[in-house]
Amino acid sequence: MSTFLVVVNVAVLLALIGVLIKMQQKHFSFSKRVFAGLGFGIILGIYLQTAFGTESEIVTQTTDWYSLAGSGYVKLLMMIVIPLVMVSIIQAIINLEKASELGRMSAWIIGILVATAMVAGVVGVGSSLMFDLNADQIEAGQEEQERGAYMEENLGSLQDMSTPEKILEFIPANPFLDMTGDRATSTIAVVIFSAIVGIAVLGVRRKNPEQAAVFTKGVNAVYAVVMRIVTLILRLTPIGIMGLMANTVAQTNVAGILEMGKFVLASYVALLVMFILHLTLIAFSGLNPFTYLKKVLPVLGFAFTSRSSAGTIPLNISAQKNSLGVDEGTANMSASFGATIGQNGCAGIYPAMLAVMIAPSVGIDPLSPGFLIQLILLIGISSFGVAGVGGGATFAALIVLSSMNLPVALAGLLISVEPLIDMGRTALNVNGAMTSGTITSRILGKFNREKFNDAKAVEKDIAI
Numbered sequence: 001m002s003t004f005l006v007v008v009n010v011a012v013l014l015a016l017i018g019v020l021i022k023m024q025q026k027h028f029s030f031s032k033r034v035f036a037g038l039g040f041g042i043i044l045g046i047y048l049q050t051a052f053g054t055e056s057e058i059v060t061q062t063t064d065w066y067s068l069a070g071s072g073y074v075k076l077l078m079m080i081v082i083p084l085v086m087v088s089i090i091q092a093i094i095n096l097e098k099a100s101e102l103g104r105m106s107a108w109i110i111g112i113l114v115a116t117a118m119v120a121g122v123v124g125v126g127s128s129l130m131f132d133l134n135a136d137q138i139e140a141g142q143e144e145q146e147r148g149a150y151m152e153e154n155l156g157s158l159q160d161m162s163t164p165e166k167i168l169e170f171i172p173a174n175p176f177l178d179m180t181g182d183r184a185t186s187t188i189a190v191v192i193f194s195a196i197v198g199i200a201v202l203g204v205r206r207k208n209p210e211q212a213a214v215f216t217k218g219v220n221a222v223y224a225v226v227m228r229i230v231t232l233i234l235r236l237t238p239i240g241i242m243g244l245m246a247n248t249v250a251q252t253n254v255a256g257i258l259e260m261g262k263f264v265l266a267s268y269v270a271l272l273v274m275f276i277l278h279l280t281l282i283a284f285s286g287l288n289p290f291t292y293l294k295k296v297l298p299v300l301g302f303a304f305t306s307r308s309s310a311g312t313i314p315l316n317i318s319a320q321k322n323s324l325g326v327d328e329g330t331a332n333m334s335a336s337f338g339a340t341i342g343q344n345g346c347a348g349i350y351p352a353m354l355a356v357m358i359a360p361s362v363g364i365d366p367l368s369p370g371f372l373i374q375l376i377l378l379i380g381i382s383s384f385g386v387a388g389v390g391g392g393a394t395f396a397a398l399i400v401l402s403s404m405n406l407p408v409a410l411a412g413l414l415i416s417v418e419p420l421i422d423m424g425r426t427a428l429n430v431n432g433a434m435t436s437g438t439i440t441s442r443i444l445g446k447f448n449r450e451k452f453n454d455a456k457a458v459e460k461d462i463a464i
Contacts, residue, residue: 002058009048009062013069013246016040020238029456030237034298037238038245038305045249054251063247070247070305073240076233077311082179084230084314085187085336086194087223092329093198094216101444102195102329108443109334112436113342114380116281120274120348120428121379125372127270127349128356131262135357167384187310191336230314237302237315244305252420263353264417270349271424278344278435285442287452294455295323296434303430304423309339312430320434325448326441334440338433345425345432346393347383351400352376358406371404378403393425 019040023033044066052058093102172178172189179190205212279289299319303312313335320331342348355375359366366372382399401408441447 002061005052005058006061006065009058010065013044013066013243016044016242017069017239020242024235024238031294031298033238034241034301037240037242038301041242041245041305042249044242044246045252048246048250049252049254054253059250063250066243066247068243069239070241070243070245073233073236073243074306074308074311076236077314078181078308080226080229080233081187081310081313082181082190083226084317085332086179086190087219087226088317088328088332089191089194089336090198090201091219091223092327092332093195094201094219096198096202096329102199105330105333105440105444106337108440109330109337109436110341112439113334113338113432114383115342116274116278116344116432116435117342117348117383118376118380119277120270120344121352121376123270123273123277124349124352125356125366125375127266127273128353129366131266131269133263133266133353133357135361185340187313187336188340191333230318234315234318237298241302241305248305248419248423253417263357264420267349267353267421268424270353271345271428274344274349274428275431278431281435281439285439287438287442287449291452291455292324292438295319295452296431299434300427300431304427307419307422307426309343309426309429309433312426313339316430316433320437323451324434324438325451326437327444327446327448330437330441330444330446334433334437338429338436342383342432342436343393343396343425343429345428346422347396348379349428350393350421350425351379351382351397354397355400355404355406358401362406364406374404375400393422 020033020037023036028036048059048062096102169183169185170188170192172193175189175193177183178186178193180186183189201212201215204215279293282289282292296319299312299315302315303309306312316335316338317331320326320335321328326334352375356366359371364371378400382396382403398408438447
């Protein structure tokens, strides 16, 4: 009987995939198809949880099949990340008039990412205080205790690395190894290697223009093929989002969320405030924040459901270039750096909220100026360190809490709501990257306002 029900559930998913394909054939906009997929996924997830329960074997087997659509799509995106980043950055640098432009571009992008991460830390502190969050108010079950023990075990490797050592992890000692995505810093390492290749081509162009022309022609050919692959994969976005959301909703621990409701609410209030600050920065740069919001929503929807900043890089780059009007070099740099540096949600809001929650449990006043100043500075520094060790928000929290001599095991109390909060954090991380790219492109005078104001700009590349 259970096998029959699983087959029925899979048949329902296939039927909804058919609906999404039909919508594409009828030329529904990309945004409408993405949000249709999101809605179908939520409905499917609610049906699975209501009909069978999160612990049911039927749900487990069904979500395994649904993963072919959801996780399979994420893997396709991850497959193209390194080739896309590498060839795009090389091509973008080749098209620069001066190599010095690369330094200005990188400085602005990283500066905006780190600065907004520190502001996000302030927002996280404010939200924790407003909701009066305290680690002593949470009961630790077996799962929470095991999570706390795991975090303490991982603390040792972090404490052994100084900040300069973490930054050294960015440098690609073996670029071919980094092209496999083997290290936490592989994406940034590939960016650095690609930038060096691009700068070298500019040097060759001055001394031997013929050889440089041959290389440039080859890069342009590879770039055209890679971008075609990206386009083909992005067309699967509505189906991927449906599979991801169905599994997320079906496996959500509702009881845990209700128990930790105050922390979830405080987290999303902080995320919303920071998101509004991003839109405010867009407005201050002379652009319509509502136009920006409309164009980035499909990307944020995928980031929310996938919980993967790295997996969102292709969508991020495509949206910036084809929809927002950001120049190619800035789009690639901001999407790549933003996936690992200055993450507003994971490296900004989350560690700040944990620190304020945990401080009273060890007799520290979270309102003291010394505590707050140290916390915000550490958030700015650790926004680089996270990329050096990998592990996202958990390791960002480990770095900040251990640096402030706070017990890291207490952070394990939030394991039941971690997936739900991580969805919002990832969306904010990605939006921070797109915000930094948009503002940087405006500052450098390379922004295409006409494309930004074109409501159908993104459809030209993704629609069939």
